[in-house]
Amino acid sequence: MDLRGGRYEILHLIASGGMATVYLGRARGMGGFERLVAVKTMHAHLADEPEFVAMFLDEARLAAQIRHPNVVGTIDVQQDERGVFIVMEYIEGASLQQLLRSLHKQGNTLPLEIALRVFLDMLAGLHAAHDLTDAQGKPLHLVHRDVSPQNVLIGVDGVARITDFGVARAEARISTTHGSQLKGKIGYMSPEQAGRLPVDRRTDVYAAAVLLWELMALQRLIRGDSEAEMLAKVVASETPSPRSVNPDVPEALDAVCMRALEKNPDDRYSTAADFAEALDEAARSMGMKIATPRAVASFVRAHGVHTPLVDLRAKSNAEGQAAQVPTRIENPVSGRASAASFPDRMSSPDRKSSESASAVIVPPDETRGKHMRTAPLVMASVAAVALAAGAFWMLRAPRTNEGAPVVLSQPVPSVDPPTITPTPSMVLAPAPPPSASAAPTPPAMESARAAPSASNTGKATATTKRDPNAPPTATARPSSGGPMYRPSEL
CATH class of the missing domain: 3.30.200.20 (Phosphorylase Kinase; domain 1)
Structure with missing residues (x-):
């Protein structure tokens, strides 16, 4: 966590x-x-x-x-x-930029009544920031300086909000920025801001008007191949009306937008509230109904431009559970592997030196899943080899000083193997040393299972079921060379 x-x-x-x-x-x-x-x-x-x-x-x-x-x-x-x-x-919602991009990919546009509702909400928040005062009621003269689609959030409640005052400027701010630095997005800068001249709330009115122009014209206002070219257009070029680009823009709204885009700050609306009031009057004059917050909420939800909160919670929970999965740490030199929770194990002071600097973190992935699926097969193969080797060694009786007969602990199958009459050479000949390739023949493996048993005196004895007609079994030769007895079944 x-x-x-x-x-x-x-x-x-x-x-x-x-x-x-x-x-x-x-x-x-x-x-x-x-x-x-x-x-x-x-x-x-x-x-x-x-x-x-x-x-x-x-x-x-x-x-x-x-x-x-x-x-x-x-x-x-x-x-x-x-x-x-x-x-x-x-x-919970999406930025205006995310909404516009999603609609563009779908080949759709933002309805004008929805756009106006979002825009008027943004102007209301912007005006509240411009009117901010200190504890004594003195105006702080706050200027956002970065009004753009990225900084307008549209909630699933249908309310739009302005955010990100990271480049805001206030006369009474604790720290001051260098006057020679250009901050903000060039495409939404006012001429005075682009020219590094003093700015006030009318700078934000201009930036907001650029945003309104783009919402109505359905394209970017300031475009260029370089920042220098874009700055030149902001400062010197004439601004076309949105209606000249998109004939569907009403004349009343076109006129309001163009006044807010005046190059001279004195010719613009003096406040964001005045700008909003002019838009309201223009909409009423042509009988246009601006969307309600409920309509905006339905529009945002219908287009799925945001990640629902329930999905964010589920993803966060899944990521939290994944973080608890132990991470395998393999040492490329020794080949040793251990389970650890990264990075806690890596930073633990009591880690062994063999798993220190040369350790390689192998995060859990699909490849590990494949290895885990093949693990039972490998374990089964190892178990089969172990059983075969165990059967061979169980058939070899341990060394004993007594000529005790060897009897199998389990009854043999209904078909008894053929018996072999021991000869002196068989008794005296030492058994060959065990090797990795040594294994009992299939008949012997299928016909006998052996298990050692210990006597009270510590001497190992074993019994085997014999054919009553078979001759006596051979005894183990007491010597220091290890077990010499080989059962008659072999």
Whole structure:
């Protein structure tokens, strides 16, 4: 179990960006309390960069002060031995970018009434961030600076929310970014932002208008083969109207969008709220009905653009169980194998030296399953060889000083093997040394099974069933050369 900050359990990867990775997590508390959260962790290669760490913390500090249903809420910010992480509200759903890409692959488009509902929700959250004040009521002049489809989340509840204030700028922020650095996505930058001029909330109004243009025109507004070419288009080129690209765009909505896309900030809507109000009036003037949150929820669910929470839970549970499967550690030098739970066993101080630096981790996979399926066959073959060898050795009587007859512990089959009259050479000749290839002949294996028995005096004796008409059996020669007796059946 991967636990962060002592109470946030990491369950599953949700998304990864240029600065951080977001995981589905679970907050634990007293009395079995649980709550699903989104845990945003900074990439390891950025953890040692003071500027990125400061920006990361600024996002948490600023976003935590915004309380609005159209803004993804920030719950907590923590730091442990692995670095800083932010705990946010978990939104079950998909980003606007994911929805648009899914529809494009299906050959569909986002209905205008659905697009307007999502867009108006985003403007409401953006206006709440712009109006943010400190504890004394002084405006913080927060600017998101990265309004784009990736940062608009559409929940299965039909509510759209703005998120990711990682490049937001506020005059009263704890740390400041270098003015020469260009941050944000070029395709959604305002001319003043692309030109590294002072920005305010009207910069976000412009970026939002670019997003609306693309939702109505059904294509990207700023495109180019290089960043320099895209920047030039943002600053100098004339912006075509969405209606000129897509004739189905209503004139009233086209006019509202084009005003928000003015190059001069003074000619745009001064606030996101004014922009939203103009869209509402345009829709009413042409009798257009904007979709309700219920309609948006049904649309998102119907197109399956997100992973349902129940599936995420099931996958997280499966991954958790897989993590408990022992990992086989093989030593390529000695060939030894052992079961260990990686990495605990690898880091254990009491590991044997033969399984240290030369150990190779072999994770459980389908190949292991094939080996495990063939294991019974191998074991059966080994058992058969062992039984054959055991039968041979059981038929060879142990050394004894007494001429005790050898009797089999099990009755022989109904067909007795032919008897052989012993000769002196048979009695005195030593038995050949055992070898790996030595094995009793099939008749002997099928007709006899032997088992040693120990007497009270420690002398081993054995009995065998003989034909009453057969001559007396030979006795073992007492010598130090090992057992010399060979049963008459052989």
